[in-house]
Amino acid sequence: MNGIEKWLEKRGVTIEDVAEIVYNLQRPYNADLQMDECRDSVRAVLEKREVQYVLYTGIALDELAERRLLPEPLQAIMEKDESLYGVDETLALGITNVYGMIGLTSFGYLDKMKPGIIRQLNLKGEKIHVFLDDLVAGLAAAASARIAHGDPKAIRYHLPESP
Ligand code: MG
Numbered sequence: 664m665n666g667i668e669k670w671l672e673k674r675g676v677t678i679e680d681v682a683e684i685v686y687n688l689q690r691p692y693n694a695d696l697q698m699d700e701c702r703d704s705v706r707a708v709l710e711k712r713e714v715q716y717v718l719y720t721g722i723a724l725d726e727l728a729e730r731r732l733l734p735e736p737l738q739a740i741m742e743k744d745e746s747l748y749g750v751d752e753t754l755a756l757g758i759t760n761v762y763g764m765i766g767l768t769s770f771g772y773l774d775k776m777k778p779g780i781i782r783q784l785n786l787k788g789e790k791i792h793v794f795l796d797d798l799v800a801g802l803a804a805a806a807s808a809r810i811a812h813g814d815p816k817a818i819r820y821h822l823p824e825s826p
Contacts (some may be wrong), residue, residue, distance in 0.1 A: 680780035684803040704806040717757040721794030755801030766808035773800035
């Protein structure tokens with residue numbers, strides 16, 4: 664298990680949790696889809712350094728808020744999970760964007776429906792998951808987009824051809 668998987672697990676999120684969301688997102692479009700492909704896709708997204716940096720940053724802010732170490736007004740905003748804050752969603756888009764526009768629709772859907780582990784992270788307890796719920800949605804959306812591209816080993820950005 665690599666560093667970022669350990670960070671996620673320590674915050675209550677496993678590869679399996681994310682893979683389940685990916686499976687449910689993609690299964691309607693792909694009758695042959697296996698859970699193994701979903702796990703592999705989540706791991707492949709997690710291998711990207713820019714994805715790891717986003718996750719480390721968001722998780723660190725959640726943990727600092729739990730320890731009441733953030734400066735005001737940020738501490739109060741994080742404790743309330745202020746709906747107008749929005750930086751959690753913005754940061755999560757840094758993960759979704761890795762696989763282009765396809766991930767964006769899924770991210771919006773997951774943010775609204777909050778399936779599986781995303782809903783559990785949203786339940787109010789003494790833990791603060793302001794960032795993590797969105798980061799998991801972003802991760803699942805990216806892993807799902809990666810499968811939707813149908814060419815997992817060679818994801819290309821859809822940039823216009825140069826003249
Ligand atoms: Mg949030």
